[in-house]
Amino acid sequence: MRAAFQRLLLVASLIGAAFAAAPAFAAKNEIGRACDSAEHCLPQNQLRYYEVLRQAIGQHWRPPDSAAADSVCTLELDQAAGGAVNAVRAIEPCGLDAAARDSLLAAVRAASPLPYQGYQQVFKPRLRLAVHVPEPDEREGRVKRWWRQVRER
Incomplete structure (x- = not known):
């Protein structure tokens, strides 16, 4: 039993x-x-880290007028602890022409060191980051009112 x-x-x-x-x-x-890409499967805090990286790069990037607003380029970043960029390259296919690609790579180097404090847990020494060409209004420092409302939600 x-x-x-x-x-x-x-x-x-x-x-x-x-x-x-x-x-x-x-x-x-x-x-x-x-998940349709690796970036969409990441945890929320890592997605926030990627957005902070995009903002830091965007502060230094003024894309040429030849760059279409819907263009995307994926970058491969090699960085040291602390955010210093050791190397950056565009991954093909990149939707930018040579001038826009060069200006984007220069902006990444100018933004170095990239944000690190507060993101140590999600920091990766090598990562891929998709960067979108901003809308014309955003390039001039103005954000469209409807887009601002969407961002605030």
Whole structure:
């Protein structure tokens, strides 16, 4: 009788463990399906870090008029602890012409050291960062009113 009871407890614990793991497995699969790029799968604090990096680079980048507002270029950054940029390169395909690409790479170097304080936990010495060409209004320092409202939400 005691052996039967122990087997029953073992089976119940195995079933309970399977049900406990099922939601995590399903959530992992849902995340995998929802991710269309590596950046969209990152935790919230790492996404915030990427946004801070984009802002730091954007403060130094004045794209030429030849850069279309919907263009995107992915950069590969090698940085030291503390945010100093050791190397930066554009990953192909980059949606920028040569002049805009060169100005973006120069802006990254000018922004060095990139923000580091407060982001030590999510810091990576090598990372890829997608940078979008700002809208014409943003290039001049003005943000469209509707866009400002969307950002504030």
